[in-house]
Amino acid sequence: MLTVERVNKVYKVGTFGTDELHAVRDVSFDVQRGEVVSLIGESGSGKSTLGRMVLKLISTTDGAIRFEGTDVGGLKRGALREYYRQAQGVFQDPFSSYNPIFKIDRTYETLRSSYFPKVSDADWRAKLHDAIKAVSLEPADVLGKFPHQLSGGQLQRLLIARALLLDIDLLVADEIISMLDASTRIDVLNLLGELKGRGLGILFITHDLSLGNYVSDRVVILYRGRVVESGVTQSVFGDPLHPYTRNLLASVPQLDKRWDEVEAVEAAREAELRGRCIYHEREATPGDAPAGMVEAFPGHYVGCFAMDTDDPCPAAKEAVA
């Protein structure tokens, strides 16, 4: 459904816009219907930049983003509006997505006037109430309220309801859980599971590994704008191959293990890894891995262990010598 093909984003930065910041490098992945794909990486790794490019809120510098085969970057006016009927985003801070002086109803009226101008009042009301109930809220409790009268969890759900009104196929959810307290978190996660059951494809963006593990079918691990590892969630979390993924997983406190035990295991793994880079050992293997990666296990891809291409891993150096 959604394919991201060798996408790059370079921001112009500095006082005169003369410096460049390469925020996303050669990133490829896809999202199918009825599937949750998590984009995981630490702050600044380019996650939101990718989410915004998928929704055409910003342009790509290079590469292609396709939805059902059509290049999203080339969409204009009517075609772009049609795209937004199928693809919507929900972002981190629910409060910033609402105008504080408008009641909740008003947010939905705007949507109605641009997408459903011909729908009757009664039909619209029924449709709106269905969408709000679908996110486990009572229309009477939320419509007619101002944003500050609702909780972050309620606002977040109302944003998802807004997306549902359009009967979307793709939802980009960028750090939507971070602002919520523990009890609402699980509700919103379970809601995503329900949406997936209805056939939605979800790009779930998070810096939190455990959230990625909880919700997703596949994960894409980003490091400094590059994909270092991707694949089926169980495979990537159960058998992480890239040193960065291993470090990420090791830095999540494991409550059932003592800290020094974890460190010992990690040290052993690193020793085993030293001098071997799966990417460069197997680069010649043909297959349909995304550019710059190899398929290490079925559906589990890994990139070079040296993130900086100017300083390749020992295996790559050997291969060149």
Ligand SMILES: Nc1ncnc2c1ncn2[C@@H]1O[C@H](COP(=O)(O)OP(=O)(O)O)[C@@H](O)[C@H]1O
């Ligand atoms: N509009 C922008 N102009 C310049 N640099 C930006 C802009 N947006 C993001 N960046 C930079 O791009 C990098 C990736 O940012 P972002 O995509 O927000 O990462 P993440 O969502 O993973 O935290 C960061 O170094 C960030 O400072």
Ligand SMILES: [Mg+2]
């Ligand atoms: Mg972000």
